Amino acid sequence: MFGEMAAYAFVVLVLTGTFLTCFYDPSMGRTVYQGTYAPLRDVGMSQAYASTLHLSFDVRGGLLVRQIHHWAALIFVAAVLLQLLRLFFTGAFRRPRGANWLIWVTLLVLSMAAGVTGTVLPDDQLSGGSLGLIQGIVLSIPVVGSYLSLWLFGGDFPGDRIIPNLYGAHLLITVLMLGLLVLRYRLVRRHGHTRFSDRHPVGIDRRVRLASSGALFCAMCTILALLGQAVQVNPIWLYGPFEPGAITSGAVPGWYMGFLDGALRIMPNWEPTVFGHPLSLAVLVPALVVPGCFFTLLAAYPAIERRFTGDGQLHDLLDRPRDHANRTAIGVAGITFYGLLWAAAANDQIATHFDLSLNALTLFFRVAVIAGPFLAFAVTQRLCLGLQQQERHEREHGIETGLIRQLPNGGFEEITRSPGRDESAGSAIRA
Incomplete structure (x- = not known):
């Protein structure tokens, strides 16, 4: 059901996003706030931030829709990630469903990009920290980094173009995700659903499926409405308008971008000079090289496995993870790598709460992100092989x-x- 959960969360995102678009002004032009929220009255800010405050306090239902939109984005990324894990560990990426795997990998990347561009749009102090990170990553790109930064920001940071540019990128990403979800639906209609055994029915009654899908959609809307009403998220009025050179205390990215923050925190400060120009590997490697390699390997894994196993057959039946020890071990190693980077994003909080040395903790994560995946691979492989041996013994005796x-x-x-x-x-x- 993870695929349907992602699709229904996307429907909520489109509906709420359309509502928000009617009141949001993606402009970095300066204005003085004269709205309902008294603590920020007469404060200079961008029109983007002022329109978001107006949307939150002066538009009926605006704050509720904002929070539903934010929660739907978080759930959408989680559903896409869980769907990818399900496809990987059950072998549902094999022929003829290789294109379906690529669609979900692309959706994961696009959903992260949509989350980053969406959180920057209010132009509050917290999103300004993300803008500074974006600029640092862009400037770390050799040769063309400064030109890209000039094009994105329109001058000195933060410039006057970044919010309109990211707003356009946010809308474009939404259209691309919609196209991928439609394509995925057509592929499912063509190839059908996978199953674990021939004893399981290939399909169920259409009326039953429509009823269950409708119930899931209603449940998704209900949960999002409850979260939007009862659980506060991204209270931009508490952060204030963005001021370059300042940062909000305790500022952290969305959970799905935590691995990138962790990689930046534990990367050594390497900045060699190449042909007289400094090369900022401390930003380039964790922010671009590591994620780029990770997602490239993720997208190419079906072809890699097919090449090493020689399995080019069509598959409609799913595998149990224990029956493919190497694949399952690789998946757990990838989860371990991602999880350690995710935990490293909280190295300062861990050091504070458990009274540990921040430098020692950073050194631990530097070693763990390299050794941890290998250890996870070995343990998982032995567990799977042990389960296979136990089943053979049970079949014989x-x-x-x-x-x-x-x-x-x-x-x-x-x-x-x-x-x-x-x-x-x-x-x-x-x-």
Whole structure:
């Protein structure tokens, strides 16, 4: 159901985003706030920030829709990520569904980009920190970085173009995601749904499926409405308008971008000079090289596995993770790598709450992100192989029940149960 959850969250995003577009002004022109929120009255700010405040306090239902939109974005990214994990560990990326895998990988990248561009649009103090990070990443690109920064920001930071540019990028990303979801739906209609066994039905009654899908959509809308009403998220009025050179205390990115923040925090401060020009590897490697390699390998994995295994057959049945030890171990290694970078994004909080040395903790994460995936791979592979060996033993000797009975000749045997069956069969264990 993760695919449908992502699709329904996207529907909510489109509906709420359309509402927000009617009141939002993507302009960095300066104005003086004269709205309802008294603590910021008579304060100079951009029109983008002022329109977001107006949307939050003066438009009926505006704050609720803003928060629903934000929560829907978070759930959409989570659903896409869970869908990718499900496809990977069950082998649902194999032929003829390779294009479906590429669609979900692209959706994950686009959803992260949409989240970043969307959180920057209010032009508050918190989103300004993201703008500074974006500028640093762009400037770290060799040769063309300064030109890209000039084009994005329109001059000295923060310039006067970045909010309109990111607003256009946000809308374009939404259109691309819509096209990918429509394409994914057509591919599912063509190839059908995967299943674990031939004993499972290929499909279910259309009326039952429509009813279950409708129930899931209603549940998704209800949960998002409750979150938007009861759980505050991104209170921009508490952060204030963006002022270059300042930063909000405790500012952190969205959870889905935590791995990038963690990579930046633990990367050594390497800045070699190449042909007389400094090369900022401390930003370039964790912000562009590592994510680029990670997502490239993720997209190419079906082709890589097909090349090494020689499996070019069509597959409609799913695999159990334990039956493919190497694939499952690779997946757990990737999760470990991502999780350690994610945890590294909170190195300062961990050091503060547990009274640890920040430098020692940073050194630990530098070692862990390299050694941790290898350790996770080895442990997971051994677990899968152990489960396979246990199942072979059960098929040959039956499942132990702990019951012993005496034979007429005075010997004893244990009562065992065949795998997948309830009846008992004898397996002689002579005493």
